[in-house]
Amino acid sequence: MTVIFKKTKGLTDKPLTYCPGCTHGIIHRLVAEVLEELNVLDRSILIASVGCSVMSYDFFNCDSIQAAHGRAPAVATGVKRVRPDSIVFTYQGDGDLASIGTGEIVQAAHRGENITVIFVNNAIYGMTGGQMAPTTLPGQITTTSPYGRDVKTQGEPIKVSELMATIPGTYYVERVMTADPVSVRKAKTAIKKAFQNQVDGKGFSMVEVLSSCNIGWGLNPVDSLKYIKEDMASYFPLGVYKDKGKI
């Protein structure tokens, strides 16, 4: 019998704690496969953040450091500066990166830290029970925008990739999604590039992944994937926002 697919060595055997239907698991697998394929698992250090992925240190088969809410890019900076040969990456959600941690992510990029950031945008605070996030779509109902996000008082959703692309220090920024097999494959290509850049010493790379929260959104998993594709991707257009390697 020929083995045509097996679990990546980049993940541990611990069962994921994510809700059924959530695409965190897919994104974990993509990152883990990339670390394995680039042969950097043994020198990788994950900076776990606060949110649904708070226990990601249990799932990735590499050394990890758990950071305070929003501070992962600062923690990553400390690690990378004293261990420049390590492959250092943060795995952050939208509440962590785009709200409480805006200062840290912008400044780490501004310094051009040679790290990789995986930014999982599911437009909601999933872990704390579905509150409004900085990336919650206009009119979207959450537990703290029960009448739908009112952009007049709650602001327009923040477009992180567009923002990060304006920072001179960023090397590579791309937005992808995990809505169907094709987009998942494209997401992996982007993630691989973001890690390859670090291996090559190119500088700050970030991949924003549009992800689902079927529980927080009140949708079934199938409709959630449709929501990513139709609603999220139309407000947050996919694509490469910055690639210094192509200038």
Next chain:
Amino acid sequence: MGKVLMKGNEAIAQAAISAGCEGFFGYPITPQNEVPEYMSKYLAKSGGVFVQAESEIAAINMVYGAAAAGARVMTSSSSPGIALKQEGISYCAGAQLPIVIVSVSRGGPGLGSILPSQGDYNQATRGGGNGDYRVIVLAPNGVQEATDMVRHAFRLADTYRIPVMVMADGIIGQMMEPVEIDTTPIPKAANLWAATGKGNRDHLNVVNSMHLDSVELEDHNILLNNKYLEIVKNEVEYEKFLSDDADVLIVAYGTPSRIVKSAIKTLREEGIKAGLFRPKTLVPYPYDALHEASKNVKFVLCAELSMGQMLVDVKLAVNGIVPVHFYGRTGGIIFEPSEIVNAVKSHLGGK
């Protein structure tokens, strides 16, 4: 090396370099600016890393990351900046990271002033971070002791895997004194727990302060507390000056303790047997030694550049066996020896 004349902040930075500091992460705030300035100039030359962070919050989190990755690192700041670092200090304590924090304290609350103060005693000894944790706090009385204590702080941090704060008041930071900085290498702990990348290890290292299981977290808190009890047993330090035959015991720490010494000499010349008790470790506090030293005095006078913060610990130590009085100045005003002399006399006169 021999004695050289150095500004306190620069001497503190050089002492850290001599202790083998591998990384410094800081943010400008008066009156500690010469620490990061000196580090930016000299740390890289000795193989270390200097990063000017975007905020005190980022700086302490860089320290958290670098220490978690096994490096010997420090940060420095002053009062409002230390307030911002408290979140990160709690995480460092929870994750048992050996780090050094230098606090060159100034006047408060709020923006307060940039003049020296001891209004951050509670901030240093009680902390503002969440949870059941302790930080070792050392309080030098001058530039020489500040350099010795910075080196000692790295030793303690390694020994106990705990954050150690050196609380230097703004006077120490800004004044110049002759100093001889010890250059003896300080062996670094193996840090086998650090997240360095798995390499050939047969297990993963995870640096973490989260324990969702209640039994696990209680066990962790007991472990932290047992470590603190060990520190209490081994690391209490204090100085006694003319206290053995004293009728009046004055308790002071940091630079003001030197002003108190002048006052004690004057009082002695006038026939009043006064003595000094100076805690060198604010955490662990020398409760037992102070209790012992206060047994045969008429009263204890606690003298601070605050409205009375260490006073609580002095009262805990004395535990009611003699009266405890207080004399303090704040706002950046430093008491004169004569003020202490008068305070002692007024309490004696009242008897």
